Amino acid sequence: MDDIERDTAEVPLPGMPGAAVAPAPAAGTAPLPPVVPPAEPPVVPPPPGASLPGFDGPPSPPPPSYARDDSSTRRRVPGPIWALAAAVAFLLGVLGGYAGGVLEDQDDMSSLAGGGLDPGSIETDAPLAGDDASIVKVAATLLPSTVQIFAEYQGVDDAATGSGFVFDRNGHVVTNNHVVADAAKAKGSIEVVDHKGRRYKADVVGRSAVYDLAVLDVPEVKELEPASLGSTSRLRIGEGVVAIGSPLGLSSTVTSGIVSALQRPVSTGQSKDDTSYINAVQTDAAINPGNSGGPLVNLVGQVIGVNSAIATAGGGEGGEGGSIGVGFAIPIDQVKVTAAQILKTGKATYPIVGASVDVQAVDHNGALISVVEAGSPAAAGGLKDGDRVTKVGDVIVTDGIGMIVAIRAHQPGETIEFTVMRNGARHQLKIKLEAQTENLA
Numbered sequence: 001m002d003d004i005e006r007d008t009a010e011v012p013l014p015g016m017p018g019a020a021v022a023p024a025p026a027a028g029t030a031p032l033p034p035v036v037p038p039a040e041p042p043v044v045p046p047p048p049g050a051s052l053p054g055f056d057g058p059p060s061p062p063p064p065s066y067a068r069d070d071s072s073t074r075r076r077v078p079g080p081i082w083a084l085a086a087a088v089a090f091l092l093g094v095l096g097g098y099a100g101g102v103l104e105d106q107d108d109m110s111s112l113a114g115g116g117l118d119p120g121s122i123e124t125d126a127p128l129a130g131d132d133a134s135i136v137k138v139a140a141t142l143l144p145s146t147v148q149i150f151a152e153y154q155g156v157d158d159a160a161t162g163s164g165f166v167f168d169r170n171g172h173v174v175t176n177n178h179v180v181a182d183a184a185k186a187k188g189s190i191e192v193v194d195h196k197g198r199r200y201k202a203d204v205v206g207r208s209a210v211y212d213l214a215v216l217d218v219p220e221v222k223e224l225e226p227a228s229l230g231s232t233s234r235l236r237i238g239e240g241v242v243a244i245g246s247p248l249g250l251s252s253t254v255t256s257g258i259v260s261a262l263q264r265p266v267s268t269g270q271s272k273d274d275t276s277y278i279n280a281v282q283t284d285a286a287i288n289p290g291n292s293g294g295p296l297v298n299l300v301g302q303v304i305g306v307n308s309a310i311a312t313a314g315g316g317e318g319g320e321g322g323s324i325g326v327g328f329a330i331p332i333d334q335v336k337v338t339a340a341q342i343l344k345t346g347k348a349t350y351p352i353v354g355a356s357v358d359v360q361a362v363d364h365n366g367a368l369i370s371v372v373e374a375g376s377p378a379a380a381g382g383l384k385d386g387d388r389v390t391k392v393g394d395v396i397v398t399d400g401i402g403m404i405v406a407i408r409a410h411q412p413g414e415t416i417e418f419t420v421m422r423n424g425a426r427h428q429l430k431i432k433l434e435a436q437t438e439n440l441a
Contacts, residue, residue: 390419
C-alpha cells in the first residue's frame with residue numbers, strides 16, 4: 001500500500017468550528033469527526049512528511065484469526081559500618097522511590113474518582129518486581145488480560161480486527177476507536193476473544209475520535225484479571241517495553257523493544273474526515289496491523305500505552321506496510337482520563353482554543369495560526385491570525401501537529417502560557433482552555 005499523505009493543508013486546533021483557508025474544500029475547520037476504518041489497514045509514513053495515520057482497518061480478505069569533612073584529622077570508618085550505611089541508604093532509596101510511585105498512582109486515581117473510574121476496580125500495583133522482571137514473565141502476566149477484537153465493517157462480520165485489554169474489574173475493555181468505529185455507527189457486531197479462544201459479545205460504552213480510544217462493555221470478562229495501569233510520566237527513553245496483541249490476526253503475539261522517544265506528535269487518522277492527534281510514546285517493539293488497541297507494557301507488567309500507529313516505508317499496490325521499528329502508543333495517562341470521562345457520561349471531552357493551524361508547513365519554525373475565531377479562548381487570550389506559536393506551556397512547538405497535541409495533553413479549565421512570534425517580536429499569551437465534548441453516533 002502506498003504511503004498515505006495528509007489531505008489537508010490546514011486543520012483546526014481542538015474545537016475550532018469555523019472554516020479555515022485550505023487548498024482543498026475538504027480541509028474544513030469543524031471539530032474533528034469520528035475515525036472511520038479505511039478500506040485497508042492504514043500505515044504511517046516516516047516523519048517528517050505526511051501525517052502518521054493509524055492502522056487496523058479491515059483486511060481484505062479478513063485475517064484468519066506493546067558531606068565533606070573539613071577537619072584536619074579524618075577518622076577511618078570501619079568497613080562494616082560503611083556497608084551498613086550503604087545498605088540503609090539503598091533501602092531508603094528504594095522505599096522512597098516505591099512510595100513516591102505509589103503516591104503518584106494514588107493521586108492519579110484519586111483525581112479520576114467520581115469521574116467515571118472506580119479506583120477499587122482499577123489495578124495500578126506493578127505485578128512484577130524490578131529485579132525479577134523479564135519478557136517471559138511480562139508475557140505470562142499480561143496475555144490473560146489481552147484480547148483480540150473482531151468488529152463488523154461495511155456489513156461484513158469480523159472484517160475489522162484489532163486488539164484490546166481488560167481495563168477494570170467491571171467488565172470494560174479498552175481499544176482504539178478506529179477498530180470499532182464503523183461497527184459502532186452501524187450498530188454492528190463486536191466481539192472480543194480472550195487468550196483461551198473464548199468469544200464474548202461486546203457493546204460500545206463510548207469512544208473518542210480525538211484520542212482514538214474506545215471503551216467496550218464486556219460483562220463476561222469480569223472473570224479475567226484487569227491489566228495493571230502504569231504512568232507515562234515516569235517513563236524513560238531506553239526503558240524496555242513489550243507490545244502484546246494480534247498482529248495480522250495472529251492472536252496472543254508478544255514483541256519487545258524499548259521506549260525510543262516520548263511526546264512524539266503523530267496523527268492516527270487517514271483522511272480529512274478522521275484525523276486524530278496523539279502525543280505518542282514511540283517504540284521499536286514490532287507493531288503491525290492488528291496490534292491496534294493492544295497494550296504497550298513496561299518490564300514490571302504495567303500498561304504504559306495503547307498501541308495505535310506505525311511508520312512504514314510503504315508497500316506495493318494492494319500490499320500492507322509492516323513494522324520498520326517505529327511504532328506509536330497513546331500514553332496511558334491520557335487513556336485513564338478519557339476512559340473515566342466515557343465511563344461517566346458515554347462521551348469524551350477535550351480542550352479547545354478555537355483557532356486553525358497549518359499542519360503542512362515544513363519550515364519547523366513553529367505553528368502558523370491561520371484563523372482565530374471571534375469570541376474563542378484564543379481570541380480572548382490575544383492570539384491573532386498570522387501568529388506563530390513556538391511554545392505551549394514548557395513544550396517547544398515546531399509545527400501545527402505539535403501544537404495540537406501539546407494542547408490536548410492538558411485538560412479543559414487549565415490556563416496555559418503560549419509563546420508567540422508576531423512581526424519579529426516575542427509575546428507571552430495566557431489562554432484558558434475550554435471544553436469540547438465529542439458527539440459521536
